[in-house]
Amino acid sequence: xxxxAITTAETISEILEERRxxxxxxxxVLGERMAALGRALEEARRExxxxxxxxxxxxxxxxxxxxxxxxxxxxxxxxxCLLLVDIDHFKFVNxxxxxxxxxxxxxxxxxxLVRTFRRRDDVVARIGGDExxxxxxxxxxxxxxxxxxxxxxxxxxxxxxxxxxxxRITVSIGMCQARGGxxxxxxxxxxxxxxxxxxxxxxxxxAYSVPPE
Numbered sequence: 001x002x003x004x005a006i007t008t009a010e011t012i013s014e015i016l017e018e019r020r021x022x023x024x025x026x027x028x029v030l031g032e033r034m035a036a037l038g039r040a041l042e043e044a045r046r047e048x049x050x051x052x053x054x055x056x057x058x059x060x061x062x063x064x065x066x067x068x069x070x071x072x073x074x075x076x077x078x079x080x081c082l083l084l085v086d087i088d089h090f091k092f093v094n095x096x097x098x099x100x101x102x103x104x105x106x107x108x109x110x111x112x113l114v115r116t117f118r119r120r121d122d123v124v125a126r127i128g129g130d131e132x133x134x135x136x137x138x139x140x141x142x143x144x145x146x147x148x149x150x151x152x153x154x155x156x157x158x159x160x161x162x163x164x165x166x167x168r169i170t171v172s173i174g175m176c177q178a179r180g181g182x183x184x185x186x187x188x189x190x191x192x193x194x195x196x197x198x199x200x201x202x203x204x205x206x207a208y209s210v211p212p213e
Contacts, residue, residue, distance in 0.1 A: 121138070173198055
């Protein structure tokens with residue numbers, strides 16, 4: 001009987017160990033599925049905030065970042081600059097070279113923007129058809145002007161090939177430094193007026209407003 005009891009105990013132990021191994025395997029599978037789901041959700045979250053054509057931030061992400069930077073400027077006096085960038089005569093590109101050529105122009109300009117504004121805190125976004133925005137934290141007006149001019153020069157130097165054709169573009173830029181106590185809507189509106197001023201003065205240039213002393 002003692003031998004039978006030992007055998008029975010060993011059998012029960014083997015059964016319990018087998019069940020434990022199965023449970024561990026199931027837990028591992030479940031863990032892998034949860035991790036995969038987490039990665040999928042994170043990827044979906046990123047995609048929601050990204051423009052599908054240019055891979056830049058989209059309008060929603062831009063609005064959120066602009067609000068945060070405007071709050072920092074108002075609460076702590078942090079310097080920041082906002083740029084609005086429009087492609088000059090973009091309709092001409094679409095009408096005369098086709099929308100695929102227009103898409104290629106948008107992608108190339110996006111690459112140029114990312115190369116020009118390379119800091120980790122810089123926010124580069126596509127906020128409309130051919131309109132882009134850049135939010136520069138910890139940036140004063142003088143530095144913002146220099147960076148805007150660098151972008152103008154980089155765009156002028158671009159050679160965009162599409163369908164055997166060589167395309168050249170320029171951009172107009174409106175740029176404004178944040179003001180203390182100013183909300184994101186007012187900051188954006190003021191920068192938009194500067195962009196309009198750049199277009200009125202002949203395009204292919206940057207226009208800006210000087211913040212009050």
